[in-house]
Amino acid sequence: MLSERRLEVLRAIVQDYVGTEEPVGSKALTERHNLRVSPATVRNDMAALEDEGYIAQPHTSAGRIPTDKGYRLFVDKLAGVKPLSSPERRAIQNFLDGAVDLDDVVGRTVRLLAQLTRQVAVVQYPSLTRSTVRHVELLSLAPARLMLVLITDTGRVEQRMIDTPGPIGEATLADLRARLNSRVVGERFTEVPSLVQDLPEAFDADDRGSISAVLATLLETLVEETEERLMIGGTSNLTRFGHDFPLTIRPVLEALEEQVVLLKLLGEAKDPGMTVRIGHENAHEGLSSTSVVSVGYGSGDEAVAKLGVVGPTRMDYPGTMGAVRAVARYVGQILAES
Secondary structure: OOOHHHHHHHHHHHHHHHHHOOOEOHHHHHHHOOOOOOHHHHHHHHHHHHHOOOEEOOOOOOOEEEOHHHHHHHHHHHOOOOOOOHHHHHHHHHHHHOOOOHHHHHHHHHHHHHHHHOOEEEEEOOOHHHOEEEEEEEEEEEOOEEEEEEEEOOOOEEEEEEEOOOOOOHHHHHHHHHHHHHHHEOOEHHHHHHHHOOHHHHOOHHHHHHHHHHHHHHHHHHHHOOOOOEEEEOHHHHHHHHHHOOOOOHHHHHHHOOHHHHHHHHOOOOOOOOEEEEHHHOOOHHHOOEEEEEEEEOOOOOOOEEEEEEEEOOOOHHHHHHHHHHHHHHHHHHHHHO
């Protein structure tokens, strides 16, 4: 265990390096921070921190920089979540309140996160596997052609065209619409198949083929849309940190293009808490020089998806964690009210 004084020295090194982008020396530390000890003591503390792998000396520089292990300790023990100012919170609310549908919410969230943190923002669409049905609408387009509209509790809207074996009358369509909604509204997607399987039996034999076609399309929609979707923004922000990456930012950009990689980075949506993965804690080799800060969002107590940012390990962790948490909270409120 590190002493309180050495923890303070590590905190000062991380703060200075993040702020100045320059390796930090003992003289600068004693001048900038009220450490209440002599420069010689600070040098001894820095030597001990280096021996234990929390800081390292880049090249022949006299200063030191934090390692992944040092950042990890900083995040776990030393970094509080920096609260956003009132103007920042109002700006988030005003920007997100203007959204007209789920795609707009996700798009605005990505842009907002990228602007607030000046990192790459990643937002996962609410997962339909954790969604419930808000409404099913059936619209007649022609005697034997329908449109099915599925609306989820998170505001997601899915539309499908259905060609039925025969015409469906308006009275039958209204009856089907009412019966469907009475059974599935408020239910999880995973529960729907068992709730509707006997529905065709409630209709005349002549209509059962068409009713079955509607149900088959509904169930296909539930299965198809379990595929996770992401939106990403702010990749151009990485160019500001070119010197933070060992050789080139290309491996980072290539990793960010792989949706499966990003989903693994964000982690399981059912774990709604704040997650910070630093450097080599990211399994993908191309992201070993980055950190990922993510958190769950949703309507109510349960997370339906995750959002977060990807940036260099030399990151303002308290500020980034505060922004990510605040944005997630506002998105959750919008979903709950939509």
